[in-house]
Amino acid sequence: MDEFMQAAIAEAEKGLAEGGIPIGSVIVHDGKIIGRGHNRRVQQGSVVLHGEMDAFENAGRQTASVYRDCTLYTTLSPCPMCSGAILLYGIPRVIIGENQTFMGDESLLESRGVELSVLQDPTCIKLMEEFIHNSPTLWNEDIGE
Amino acid sequence: MDEFMQAAIAEAEKGLAEGGIPIGSVIVHDGKIIGRGHNRRVQQGSVVLHGEMDAFENAGRQTASVYRDCTLYTTLSPCPMCSGAILLYGIPRVIIGENQTFMGDESLLESRGVELSVLQDPTCIKLMEEFIHNSPTLWNEDIGE
Numbered sequence: 291m292d293e294f295m296q297a298a299i300a301e302a303e304k305g306l307a308e309g310g311i312p313i314g315s316v317i318v319h320d321g322k323i324i325g326r327g328h329n330r331r332v333q334q335g336s337v338v339l340h341g342e343m344d345a346f347e348n349a350g351r352q353t354a355s356v357y358r359d360c361t362l363y364t365t366l367s368p369c370p371m372c373s374g375a376i377l378l379y380g381i382p383r384v385i386i387g388e389n390q391t392f393m394g395d396e397s398l399l400e401s402r403g404v405e406l407s408v409l410q411d412p413t414c415i416k417l418m419e420e421f422i423h424n425s426p427t428l429w430n431e432d433i434g435e
Numbered sequence: 436m437d438e439f440m441q442a443a444i445a446e447a448e449k450g451l452a453e454g455g456i457p458i459g460s461v462i463v464h465d466g467k468i469i470g471r472g473h474n475r476r477v478q479q480g481s482v483v484l485h486g487e488m489d490a491f492e493n494a495g496r497q498t499a500s501v502y503r504d505c506t507l508y509t510t511l512s513p514c515p516m517c518s519g520a521i522l523l524y525g526i527p528r529v530i531i532g533e534n535q536t537f538m539g540d541e542s543l544l545e546s547r548g549v550e551l552s553v554l555q556d557p558t559c560i561k562l563m564e565e566f567i568h569n570s571p572t573l574w575n576e577d578i579g580e
Contacts, residue, residue, distance in 0.1 A: 374519025
């Protein structure tokens with residue numbers, strides 16, 4: 291598997307080990323990870339730091355020219371908030387671990403010209419299937435349900 | 436003026452006094468402010484804490500039933516990221532100070548059934564006009580340009 295999706299999965303697994311929601315993300319520029327993150331709802335009581343948002347935050351302040359040459363990797367299909375952040379910063383490509391356990395706002399991203407690639411990766415699917423099975427209330431909270 | 440938009444403006448002014456970007460927001464539930472915030476790009480080096488996002492974060496973890504009975508007030512038309520957060524959490528009503536200096540993703544919000552009200556408030560417009568005039572580079576960074 292792509293080393294960057296592996297890094298996103300490693301973030302998701304770190305989140306799970308912390309008692310959190312197992313979703314991870316990395317942002318790649320010029321062949322290098324400039325930001326990595328995972329969901330922080332449990333760990334920090336954060337309602338905005340989904341995995342993708344945490345990766346944006348950890349990448350820090352970047353210029354538009356950098357964002358427009360980045361690829362974002364995420365273990366799970368991006369929700370409306372994370373999709374909005376991808377649009378705000380003009381990230382042109384998103385690699386998605388899977389969208390079987392949760393379908394995010396992929397149609398919005400595609401309608402705005404973002405290039406998506408969905409891997410349906412078994413490790414990503416298993417992480418979320420087990421988590422949703424074990425913690426349905428927490429999962430529903432994370433997706434506003 | 437509505438006391439809640441006044442509270443959002445007070446947040447924007449607090450941000451400006453801190454050397455930050457003057458955009459503020461409050462989230463109201465049952466006639467009470469449950470979260471207030473302002474843009475934290477300068478103060479915390481944050482790329483995700485726009486005013487609306489900071490208000491969500493400061494409101495903390497809420498149930499879906501609370502979010503679905505909230506009104507979000509923001510001094511400026513919400514960008515794609517903040518619009519996405521509004522959609523994720525199912526906020527049904529957004530009161531917008533102005534959309535003359537920046538038009539956010541109002542069409543997306545409306546297409547998903549969010550009720551918008553735009554005040555074109557002179558105080559909100561003046562805050563942004565002066566800020567954009569004085570700090571165009573910082574402003575462009577905040578909107579991904």
